[in-house]
Amino acid sequence: MRYYFIAGEPSGDLHGAKLAAAMREADPSASMRGFGGDGMAAAGVELVQHVRELAFMGFVEVAKNYGKIRKNFALARQDIAQWRPDLVVLVDYPGFNLRMAEFCKGLGLRVAYYISPTIWAWKEGRVEKVRRFVDQMYVILPFEVNVYAKHGVNVRYLGHPIMDEMAARRREALPRAEFLRRNQLPDKPIIALLPGSRRQELELIFPEMLALPRFYPDHQFVVAATSQLDPALYRSFLQGTDLPLVFDQTHQVLQHAEAALVKSGTATLETALLGVPEVVCYRMGAASYQLAKRLVKVRYIALANLIMDKEVIPELIQDRCTAPQMRHELDKILLDKHHRLRMVNDFGLLRMKLGEPGASGRVGQDMVRWLREQKGGQG
Numbered sequence: 580m581r582y583y584f585i586a587g588e589p590s591g592d593l594h595g596a597k598l599a600a601a602m603r604e605a606d607p608s609a610s611m612r613g614f615g616g617d618g619m620a621a622a623g624v625e626l627v628q629h630v631r632e633l634a635f636m637g638f639v640e641v642a643k644n645y646g647k648i649r650k651n652f653a654l655a656r657q658d659i660a661q662w663r664p665d666l667v668v669l670v671d672y673p674g675f676n677l678r679m680a681e682f683c684k685g686l687g688l689r690v691a692y693y694i695s696p697t698i699w700a701w702k703e704g705r706v707e708k709v710r711r712f713v714d715q716m717y718v719i720l721p722f723e724v725n726v727y728a729k730h731g732v733n734v735r736y737l738g739h740p741i742m743d744e745m746a747a748r749r750r751e752a753l754p755r756a757e758f759l760r761r762n763q764l765p766d767k768p769i770i771a772l773l774p775g776s777r778r779q780e781l782e783l784i785f786p787e788m789l790a791l792p793r794f795y796p797d798h799q800f801v802v803a804a805t806s807q808l809d810p811a812l813y814r815s816f817l818q819g820t821d822l823p824l825v826f827d828q829t830h831q832v833l834q835h836a837e838a839a840l841v842k843s844g845t846a847t848l849e850t851a852l853l854g855v856p857e858v859v860c861y862r863m864g865a866a867s868y869q870l871a872k873r874l875v876k877v878r879y880i881a882l883a884n885l886i887m888d889k890e891v892i893p894e895l896i897q898d899r900c901t902a903p904q905m906r907h908e909l910d911k912i913l914l915d916k917h918h919r920l921r922m923v924n925d926f927g928l929l930r931m932k933l934g935e936p937g938a939s940g941r942v943g944q945d946m947v948r949w950l951r952e953q954k955g956g957q958g
Contacts, residue, residue, distance in 0.1 A: 580606055580950060583664035584613035584624055585655060585679055587672035591694075592616030592630050594740055594939045595670045598693065599624050601943025609947075612662060614655060627658050648675070656682055666691060666950050669713075677705060680712035689953060691946050693717045693939075699726045706730045715949055717942045721886060721932050737945060738938030741845070745852050746936045748830040755835050762825050767799040768837045770909070771855070772822075773829065775842035776805045778812060783862040783900075785816050788840050790902035791909065792822065798837070798913075803829040838912045840905055843894075848882040851892065851929055856912040856922045859892050862900040883929055891925040 582602060586595040596618030603609050603623055611623055616630040628651060652675065659667065659682075667683045669676040673696035680690050695718045698706045709716060709732055716727055716734045719741075727734035759766060774785040792800045804813050804824045813824055825832055829846065833839060833853050841847050843861035850857045859881045879885050881892050893908045895901070911918045 580608075580665040580947075580954075581610045581612070581662065582666050582668055583659055583662060584611065584615055584619060584668045584670065585672065585676055586613075586615045586619065586630060586670040587675050588630055589616060591670040591672055592618045594693065595619045595624070595668075596622040597740075597743075597939035598668060598670070598943040598946070601940040602947050605944050605947035612658075612664070613668075614651075628654060651675075652678065655679060659683060659688070660686060664688065665954070666946065668693065668946065670694060673705070677708050677712070681708065684712040689714050689950065691715045691717065691949070693942055694719055695723050695727070699723065706732070714953075715946070717945070719938065720882070722888065735942075735945065737941040738934035738936075740938045741848060741852070742933055742936040742938060745849065748834075751830075752834050753831060758831055758835055762801075762823065762828070764801065764823060764825075765799060767797065769832070769835055770795065770798050770800050771832045771836040771839040771841075771850075772800055772802045773839060773841040773846050773850075774802070775844070776807050778808065779863075780842055781808070781812065781816065784842055784860050787862075787900060787902045787905060788860070789816060789820065789822070791840075791906055792820070794906055795909075795913075799823075801825055801832055801836070803832040805829075838909060840909070843880050843896075845882070847892065851883040851926045852933075854923055854926050856919050857892055858905060858908040858912070859894045860900050860905065861894070861896050863897070883926070886932055887925060887929055891922060891929070 584595050584599065586592050592615050595615050599611055599619055599622035612625045612627060614628045615624050615626055620626050632647070632651065667688050667690045669680060669690065669692045671694040676692065677696065680692065683690050690713050692713045695716060696705055706727070709727070710730055714733065716732050718724060718727065718734060718736050719739045721736055724734050724736050772788050774781050774788055800822050802813065802822055802824050804826045806826050810824065830849070833850055833855050836855050839850050839855050839857040840860055841850050841857050843859050847857065847859050861880060879890065879894060880896065881894055883891050884894065895904050895908065
């Protein structure tokens with residue numbers, strides 16, 4: 580059978596490559612074509628366009644590259660219409676892929692979608708597009724099944740791909756003594772600081788985090804930094820302190836941490852899956868926050884809390900994202916054994932909810948099985 584993939588970002592290429600490999604295993608004579616990256620090409624997908632020509636993030640960058648995005652959309656439409664695949668496989672990238680789903684259904688093609696748009700957080704009206712133009716939705720968060728099912732969307736949950744990454748990171752983990760030696764750190768309990776990977780996040784969140792070390796002389800605070808930002812930017816905040824910067828070793832820092840203060844994002848879920856008690860911190864500009872309050876309709880911002888449907892991790896948002904509040908929550912983690920144990924036990928339940936590694940591979944296998952059912956066993 581013929582499969583056409585569209586992934587528009589490096590992360591989508593990673594998941595798409597695993598999909599393609601699993602689908603080829605289930606359908607050895609498969610022909611595969613589409614938009615992707617080096618991973619998908621290595622998995623046997625003939626690339627029509629590379630993700631480097633597609634990955635635009637943020638309103639300003641999208642606006643500046645609108646002409647290129649339109650050309651890519653026209654290229655995909657023309658190529659799909661000529662190649663006539665048995666199944667179009669859309670991977671994340673919702674701004675582009677929801678429009679492609681509508682086009683493909685107009686051609687009478689079957690459409691499967693992997694990694695849902697966050698319709699549960701904002702722009703809920705997109706669920707109607709999914710219902711009309713996507714034949715099978717594969718989600719990566721357990722609660723998304725109910726969100727889609729109540730709207731009549733065919734939906735399946737087969738695990739979260741983050742579990743693959745966590746398993747790989749565990750295999751790569753250094754023993755504590757080696758980690759401390761390589762990074763010239765003393766043998767003291769670690770509190771990890773993850774202030775974010777954007778300049779504005781550092782400006783709004785990092786100074787509050789940096790007010791805490793003096794209250795915890797028996798611990799060392801270690802900043803999990805990213806080389807995506809200029810080291811001089813981090814150091815401009817650290818003047819007058821001796822806090823160590825450890826670059827591009829976030830998982831290693833967390834692996835050996837007793838607690839963590841983490842900027843809201845995927846890192847909060849990774850921290851929870853590593854079993855590290857944490858506090859989620861987030862602050863944005865006042866105008867952006869007021870706009871987000873109107874648009875975003877969720878009870879929690881931390882993925883672990885959304886998945887568990889309760890506040891497993893304390894969330895310090897906007898006016899509560901202050902050093903005194905951080906200290907209050909950190910004290911509970913470090914000093915209240917029952918509070919700490921409750922959080923760690925909930926993290927164990929979270930891992931069970933997300934399932935075993937291999938989600939993308941299971942989805943790929945299921946897509947082939949589902950397509951054969953749709954075609955009446957042909958192919």
